[in-house]
Amino acid sequence: MPDLLLELRSEEIPARMQRKAAGDLKKVLTDGLVEAGLTYEAAREYWTPRRLTLDIRGLTARSKDISEEIKGPSTTAPEQAVQGFLRKAGLSSIAEAHVHSDPKKGDFYVAHISKPGRAAEEIIAELVPGIIRNFPWPKSMRWGPASAKPGSLRWVRPLQSILCTFGPETEEPMVVDFEIDGIRSGNITYGHRFHAPDAITVRRFDDYVSKLEAAKVVLDADRRKEIILADARNLAFANGLDLVEDDGLLEEVSGLVEWPVVLMGEFEEAFLAIPAEVIRLTIRANQKCFVTRPQGAAEDLSNRFILTANIEAKDGGKEIAHGNGKVVRARLSDALYFWTTDQGDLPDLGELKASAEKFGLDLKKPLDQRMARLDHLGVTFHAKLGTQGERVERIARLAEELAPIVGADPTLARRAAVLAKADLTTEVVGEFPELQGAMGRKYALLQGEHPSVAAAIEEHYKPQGPSDRVASDPVSVAVALADKLDMLVGFWAIDEKPTGSKDPYALRRAALGVVRIILENRITLSLGVAIAAAVSSALATYERLGDGAESRGVVAMLDSRIRDHKGASQLLSEAGLISRLLKGGLAKASSEAFGSADQEREFFDGQRVMELEASLSPFIADLLAFFHDRLKVYLRDQGARHDLIDAVITPQSDDLLQIVRRVEALGSFLDTEDGKNLLAGAKRAANILAAEEKKKTAVAKTVEPAPFREGAEKSLFAAVNQAEKQAGEAIQNEDFSGALLALSVLREPVDSFFEHVLVNDEDQAVRANRLALLARIRAATGQVADFSKIAG
């Protein structure tokens, strides 16, 4: 069967678009061929900076003939019906129709339609121009004289030629002939721009690839990548170095060359004073070169870099390596300038005094100056959530509050939070935003900060993704939690929660981060308390800033949302959680926030606290539910049974570590014989009860010993009383395993009950009492876990 070769040759396609474009070409063309009634055995796409190529094998030479009959009206039908039939069947006169007879209907018209199959080349010639005209480039352009007229051809860069041949392996393939905006398809292509400028005539894919190769074009991008990687490794090795590999860069570089030639350049060793990451990013971003390190070195770089040229230069690449070295040197001079500037004084220190005072900054220290400038410049964090300075203020307050809970020194936590965002105004981070945190840490160490403070500046951003490590130093943990909770509370307050696939502020990642930090560090923390503390930190910042403050927005929002919920009261407020928090959390802030003791009293005793308390509950409950979802996803990924998670989580559960421990304990309990049987018994009790409740069968309010007739009833009643009490006590003591153990004594009496006792006794009083007993089983087990949600 014949093969199709299509090449669309253009001026240089941006590297980042090539792979997808080639894939799109394959998809739209093969889809179109199949839709037109052709089939193919295999299709593969290729690309270089100057061409997209498609190799389709075993394409059917023709689409199948199609014949069908369309039934029409009776031969006696009125003219109108006949005309309608002709239109539908595409006939020009009724003479073209056949007359069929039917014993019941009599004579009627039938159109015999036969569509002959079409030659594949005809289909291709029709299909390809449309595909080119409607190609899904992210950005496309017009060019040349044709662009004077509207509707002219668009491509990513000027399209120069189209090669399209078709034919079986055994014959001379034909050119599939078509034209689009003056570009006529043919069997000609060109090789390497400089090494092989002459036209190449191509028959089919096999000679196409080999002729291109001879013309110094490696068609297959993955092969180009292999060549670059292998040559780069070898070149590094031969010089006593290791290549610092970089998949993203390799992909990009393979899209910048048709004939990769790997060379080595160098820069002065003095530049190695710049942090390795800064060197790597400078050379990568601007020059698209790889860096190397001395063999066996963990972090340190060498002063040699590896570049990929597109030619086999006459001089073996000396000039190219030399030229690239010059540019790298100029770039590194800039980087060195940034790195040293960041360690020096800012020129405008006088203006920074107010900000310095606000955060307790020492303007003799460079990083403190940068934080003061961040605040002074009033850089916006989010239009509705105020400035970066205000955010830092909230985080610092919150980190200090959370510190004792996570075992950190509150003073260090505050200091780390205050400096956490300072590097955003450094020159290096301005140039390479991805170095935020990492640079802050370096500058902090250089100015003699406590190692935990320095570490926290970098680690508070962690985890950045599912595979990223979680901070473990308590100071880092406090700041990381404060940073993420402030984000979540803020965006919840302005009602910009993630929806569906939209999560522009990466709030899911932030919540998952909180979950992982808590669980992987085994921290006991009430999330409800932490969320409320974040709210109170926001409120405190607001109170202190007063009416004129820019961050009025955030808290005003929070405030109005809270008011919206006024009157809705929920479990959380019943627990007194909020007032406990607002009073505890605000205590420290209050001395700043209120001018006098009277004002303070008025604030705390006044209506406001009551309102806040009533209205914060649904807010916290909503955010808590979001954490529960993240937790479930996380635990499921860890291999936990989701039914067990559902069984132990309630809307009030806010101690994530406790949830996990309960899931684990429940899991091992259910692995025991006692557990399995108790589960079966508890489920059976719950099912019977549910069925009867549905039927509105009377259930006694309390279980009375009087109507008992069987021994099994009595012993179950005794066991339930004991188990309920003991399990309740154990739960009170947060001894979940103890609670399960207490429940396990139910197993034998429950089994025996179902064996010897018929719940649906004819005597209504007996039945109601027995159902009440089942309700007690449900209640007793329910205080530990919702057994009805457990599978099996």
Next chain:
Amino acid sequence: MTNEIPTIEIPAHMHPSRSFQGLILTLHNYWADYGCVILQPYDMEVGAGTFHPATTLRALGPKRWNAAYVQPSRRPKDGRYGENPNRLQHYYQYQVILKPNPPNLQELYLGSLAAIGVDPLLHDIRFVEDDWESPTLGAWGLGWECWCDGMEVSQFTYFQQVCGIECAPVAGELTYGLERLAMYVQGVDNVYDLNFNGREGADKVTYGDVFLQAEQEYSRHNFEYANTAMLLRHFEDAEAECKALLDAGAPASNDNLPMHRMVFPAYDQCIKASHVFNLLDARGVISVTERQSYILRVRNLAKACGEAFLKTQAGGLAA
């Protein structure tokens, strides 16, 4: 596909590898030979060669237009008091504009590199994605940064829109950073060391001889002394004058031919406003939020000038 490179016999002291002015003259020869009109720099302060009306305005409308010129470019913020070997607040761009772009524009460009002595089998020439946009001119295009051994030596753009107006047909624009290119072909690391006139010994004039003092003085002016109150007034004046001239030159409703009569003078005021804005920006008196609104104001002027240009003969108005 290959392009014949015009070979012109030149004395050694005029060769681009030795002489900055030799580089300019070689490019002039090359593009003159192609058929471009060789223009002189526009006599106003502009931020880039694109601002020259020979590009901004002439890129609009259906008429053929092939031109090349050197344009001194002023970037007040890039002043470094003559202390940075790569950065200048005043430098030269070599600008080529071909409308419609010929199909072999890439080859023509490579030919120009060959003419100044860059051998593509010795040096690694690359076209690296670069989408060009000028917010103040309401212009954008697609193209590349052209790299020579990793150094960006030119910008290559297919204009899609200028003054907020679709280009029909599309013009190709080449912009050579002359100092950078010269540093490359002369093998010099500091711009001030460039040999300007190609002579040696006592006859040699360097780029520093010509421009170092000016760089120092203008840096002082741009960052410290430019009178901001006056500049703010000048901006307002230029903006008002641009609008007034556009109004005054606008076709009357009873004209047989709806021709605009004062586009170039109006556009001069747009250029002036743009440069004044750049100076104010360098003086640091424009806040982040104000910045956007200034850019928008210049853009509106450019847009109005572009629309008026289409109502002139050069803009394609049928006589």
